[in-house]
Amino acid sequence: MQILVTGGAGYIGSHAALLLLEKGHRVLVVDNLFRGNPGAIDRLRGTLDDPDCLAFIEADCTDPKTMADTMRTHGVEAVMHFAGLTYVGESVEQPLEYHRVNTGGMIAMLDACARAGVSRFIFSSTAATYGEPAEQPIVETTPQHPINPYGASKLHAERVLSDFVASQRGSSFAAAALRYFNVAGADPSGVIGEWHVPETHLVPIILQAAAGQRDAITIFGEDYPTPDGTCIRDYVHVRDLVEAHAMVLDALQPGDDRRYNIGTGKGLSVREVIDAVKRVTGRDFPVRKGERRAGDPPVLYADPAKINREIGWTARLSGIDEIVRTAWDWMTNNPEGYA
């Protein structure tokens, strides 16, 4: 199948592209390189016997005409839409930009699909759409009340998707939005990994402390109502996450508008993740006490039963040691990332 991967020069999109290529699909990456790494595309090319299986176009996913022309020219049959802006703090400072790219990008991509006759669509949504839910674990029907513009822009995008699917009843259009929890780790092959500038995710930040690239790691709040006082999150390995995309794509039926949580169902505290990094890397580093940050719920973890029941997906590589080991291998082998 010819699959368009938007945001394919980014962390998760590049891992999806690698998996899809391994499965024998042809992949077209569209990325405006705002935060993506052209080096990730080079690494993907290096894995291929047939270089024509992968194409890259530097373009903006918020432009529906360019997206429709691109889909037609390349015979795109399905879209995985990862492109977006992803920083919670930045979204508070630049809410219009987040709505323009995340919600507007969804509108443009669906418009392009309609013009080009593309009928399968998978969207990167997020646990941030749930905000601070009253119940744990979080199920797909847990009310969605985002507490920042990032989460709101993703929830709006989900709603645009639902309205579009409803308007296409009777056609072959089918879609799913996957709500990721905390994605971490690197492809076990070592070909690609996580490289964000700036880095805001916990696992690579702790690894930077282990590598001596940071003086220390700061824990924001040790007085939460959790067993060790630190926040609890659900960490899913990026390879497991992209496997879920491939499985959902195979399962889509005309008219579908599916929603799935993608997590392990197990919460780990910040303290437990720090301990895992110390254990796996064999490195010690200072840990400092910081104040709580506004808008950090004490506990967030998924109930992944729905995707397990309906699609058969389960997280296989998502033990914290495996996540840390693959991310550490990537970091130590690529100290300058894709530079």
Ligand SMILES: NC(=O)c1ccc[n+]([C@@H]2O[C@H](COP(=O)([O-])OP(=O)(O)OC[C@H]3O[C@@H](n4cnc5c(N)ncnc54)[C@H](O)[C@@H]3O)[C@@H](O)[C@H]2O)c1
């Ligand atoms: N990383 C996580 O833990 C996590 C959790 C929940 C949801 N998500 C979602 O998954 C998706 C991928 O996240 P990631 O961590 O790989 O982020 P990333 O920043 O590494 O990748 C996003 C990519 O999108 C590209 N992009 C941004 N705006 C664009 C535009 N207008 N047109 C074309 N390309 C554009 C960027 O250049 C970048 O390469 C995002 O939509 C994010 O919201 C990620």
